[in-house]
Amino acid sequence: MSNTTQLLRFITAGSVDDGKSTLIGRLLHDSKSIFEDQLSAITKTSERRGGMGAVDLSLLTDGLQAEREQGITIDVAYRYFATPRRKFIIGDTPGHEQYTRNMVTAASTANLAIILIDARKGVLTQTRRHTFIASLVGVPHIVLAVNKMDMVGYSEETFDAICAEYRAFAAQLGLHEMTCIPMSALNGDMVVERGENLNWYKGTPLLELLEHVVIDHDINTTDFRYPVQWVCRPQTQEYHDFRGYMGRIESGEIATGDEITILPSGRTTKVKEIVTYDGNLQRAYAPQSVTLTLTDEIDISRGDMFVKSATMPQATKEFEAMLCWLSESPLDLNRKYIIKHTTRVVKCVFARLEYRVDVNTLEQHSSATLNMNDIARVAMKVQQPLVFDSYKKNRFTGSFIVIDEATNNTVAAGMII
């Protein structure tokens, strides 16, 4: 393993019928990430269920008893595999009801989404839904995997037609950067190996793309954003006057001597030291977790954000957001909820429901409430100002969760417009 191995998080969207489990199984199997005891356990279960000799690779991802008993998938499962070039985290989401909620959850941390299509069926309603969600959550890279090419005679024409239709649809969503790959997960064509059947395809197999796609730019590198997590005051003899502000650089970079603005107070000061356990740094970058000391003594607490004066975020009490409702209890417009945004927790109300989006047709409807899996544009008011960027500009400072104070459940995910 080289010591510059990167980490890529991706999700797979599609149903079992599209060969999703077979695709994941193929990636794990051909990259030698399935262990013998796992294989023998699922082989036993396949036999017990009366499978005709074929091992059901979907059993690998079905982790819970109810799932194995009922042959369904309930929740997001995370799987891990590695090649000498990269480490991968797969967020595997089921394709049943609650799909929107689960896909939004898994997509929120993903660098890349694989949208799976059955070559015989082409672009379906669910393809549009998956693509809309991926674009809503701002997954930086999209791969359209046109699977089951073996069932359409490995036809280049069929593949081209599907890609053209898909690209036209994706363009409506503002998605222009994507890769379309023809494949047969069953036979292993264009997944890990090229195979013999798709020689007309000039691109790379899926795994090679996953290994090489450039993810350095997935983090905003221009706007320094540093939400204060924890104030460090050791109060020991050695560190008597030490006062460090601990946090993770969510975007951009910082160097000692840089001038920073502390929000929401607006006071300015300079970075004195960048302290880490492994020694002080001259410069640090997202996504490093560090401790900053400052040249001036200023009253700073958790929830404040350090930024550079040249690239200021917004700081207001009113904003609009795209919201995905995650809870079984519908939105109650008369109630106050809690927002957690970066390291800040504030009360909020929903001032207006602008419209709800039908995830299948992308049509906008007016709506009096929101139910689980609904996606809507809302206007919100918060008790204290939030310091934020638009989600498009910054995934970390543009996102928030909504919590129901009565149950403490996470009831919605929001992306600021």
Added chain:
Amino acid sequence: MSNQPFTHLDVLESESIHIMREVAAECKNPALLFSGGKDSIVMLRLAEKAFRPARFPFPLVHIDTEHNFPEVIACRDKLAADLGERLIVRSLDGSIKKGTIVLKNADQGRNAFQSVTLLETIAEFGFDACLGGARRDEEKARAKERIFSFRDEFGQWDPKNQRPELWDTYNTRVHAGENIRVFPISNWTEMDIWEYISREKLYIPDIYYAHEREVIRRDNGILPVSHLVQPKSGEIVEKMMVRFRTVGDMTCTCPVESHARNAQEIIEETAITRITERGATRMDDQTSEASMELRKKEGYF
């Protein structure tokens, strides 16, 4: 990430530090579960990186089965002392004396009973969050568990009713009596742990490295001979070069044959192994396909 090539370990490390700091900031009375095993030793290093130059904002807590390898307990005590952090130990024997754990026989495996003593300890100190070193690649039920795993007042995990977890924005809220188990190294794999031990030069119990040991073969596994595991009639004691991939209850933790004498050699072995960590070493996980899930529903970490 402009000029500096961050490795996957750097990214995982920063994620774990971020999680620990969220716990420190938002939970009223957290604790870090520390067993002296390799994953929890990695957790200690991450806590040092998260909170130094200050002390940890939580105590270390060990739920001792009294079936632990002596090398692991010695390492636990040494590391806690070296760091100058507070270590709370609660023993299953305490629960057995109280009658809250009833064993069928004195020598039976004790991993499953840890939940009882853990819940008693949580109640005793009023912990609202317990940081644990579990990883999602360990087991199928863990693969579906959140990083912030909510437990009700009975310590139970309800896998079908988990809080959605988005971005790195964690919901840490609980009502009185409830608590959250937090797994900062959820996204680490066994390989990542070994690479980190090697990179950070972490001190771990030497039974993780290859050594000669007396073992017997029982129930398709190799068991170490100890005061708790003695050969039954017909069983033959063999001497073998082995190492432990996990270090739990001595009565049901199996070593693997190995000649790896340091972290680098273990990394090389791990790269080519064909058996999962728990599959090779934990007899108690093999009683049924859902062993871990059932234990977690009862309050296991």
